[in-house]
Amino acid sequence: MTRTAYSRGVHAHAPAPYALELLDVVKRHGHGDAAVTALDRVTMRIPRATFTAVMGPSGSGKSTLLHCAAGLDRPTSGSVVLDGRDLKGMDETALTRLRRERMGFVFQSFNLVPTLTVAQNVTLPLEFAGRRADQRQVRALLTRLGLGHRIDHRPAELSGGQQQRVAIARALLSQPAVLFADEPTGALDTQAARDVLDILREAVTLSGQTIVMVTHDPVAASYADTVVFFADGRIVDSMARPHAGAVAARMAQLSAPAAADARPVPQDGGVR
Known part of the structure; x- marks a missing residue:
């Protein structure tokens, strides 16, 4: 049994203290015969203080999943519950407030304001x-992330890895219910990427943070507690205690033509 339960089409109340729940979520783009289903009745429940990596071929729905989970896009149907709060029915003002107060974001592009210092960002x-x-x-947070001596510097005076650590500090400062990371190591060299992943891992292990990370990198995914694999808008597999080699092999299967025959996780949520 994995630490994170995944299934499709399940509505039963979950007694565990989940940080994030997607319940039977569907996301379609377009209308009629031209409609494209980006998420196909996805249900996933993520307990607090866990690190989940989401992987899949291009166009599999993983970025759409992140956007719907973070309230950046609205599902066509189904529910998203973050920290016990159902996003359905929230207006944009309420969603913006929730994102500010209960969510953290780390992106590949850092998104730092160039005219502000590290502390100000x-x-x-x-x-x-x-x-x-x-x-x-x-x-104290910047010192823990190795940036105590850079607190008054501006982004242009930092390396890419240092800029990403600033972005992580910004996301962690408000102690969000969930930190969403979208390809956080994609623009970094190997050593800087490892440093960033170590920080994310420690945020879970030492601080009880909950992290959901979209990545294409099997090494990055190996830092997670669980990897969830997407194909054609559905969860098709998951892997607990992942190893980079096993993750890469599963991704190769999903990216091959035979991936069209991939079967979704059973409706009972079991991962075997």
């Missing part, structure tokens, strides 16, 4: 939310 989301940052907490 890290505290910017809190300022937008009308909250005052504890400067001692900011300095």
